[in-house]
Amino acid sequence: MAVAAALVMLPDIAQARGTAVLTYDDALPSQLDHAIPALDAAGLKATFFLSAVREADVPRWQAVARRGHELANHTIFHPCAAAKFPADPRFTSEAYTPASMIREIAQQNTLLRALDGQARHGFATPCGEHLVGGEDYLEPLRAAHIVDYARGVSMDDAQVRAGPARVDAMHVPARGFAEGTTLDQLVAFARSAETSGGWAVFLFHGIGGDQLSVDASTHRAFLAWLRQHRRTIRVATLRDALAVR
DSSP states (O other): OHHHHHHHHHHHHHTOOEEEEEEEESOOHHIIIIIHHHHHHHTOOOEEEEOSOOGGGHHHHHHHHHTTOEEEEOOSSOOBOTTTSOOOGGGBGGGOOHHHHHHHHHHHHHHHHHHHOOSOOOEEOGGGOOEETTEEOHHHHHHHTOOSOEEOSOOOHHHHHHOGGGSOTTSBOOEEOOTTOOHHHHHHHHHHHHHHTOEEEEEEOOBSSSTTOBOHHHHHHHHHHHHHTTTTEEEEOHHHHHTOO
16 A cells, blocks of 8 residues: 555656745745745745744744744844845945854854754845955855855756756855745746746745735645646745755
8 A cells, every 4th residue: 555655646746847945034924824824735845044033023033933934044143235124234245344243143043943952054135235345255154064054045947957956056046036926927037947847945024914915815836836836836945956865
């Protein structure tokens, strides 16, 4: 009976031609309220890059990790260039150095380990920037060996076709989706991975609320579409897609 069950499951694996990775930034309440319940209902796993975690949400993020989703590092204070993301001047990227940025990332890893019990974590650059105080911090971050990968915010067609096997782990691409996103746009990006045998890394923020919000019903419909196409499109966390252990 076990052998027969295994044979039934093999086509799902053998026919999968592309990978979809769903990532969500900023530890937003709408992710807890809308995105995660929808993912769990669809039986899909995703990666959440956490920053500015609210104390009241700590038990909820712990539960997210227990359900098999990946928690990853997005710094504590989310430093971006002052012109792009208004913030306290102490927490703009101009006020940081590579050393202070790496120190903050290390401190956020401590919080993440308290949430999920994992020794290693991935990272996403705030605002997709890799300059702090005018200096690139990604190579010093690579040398520090405190994160397993760094995800950015742009992904072109060539990077979709290349797939995860040929990506530089410190320059992982992603494509952002925000207000006005349609189901057709989400499906088209996933299809591009399916037809090329590559991957599509999705970047979301708010779902049904908060900033850069994708409509919750559109998001649910897309998850349902992914579940229906699981024979040809594998849905994986970013860690699993990169085969990081």
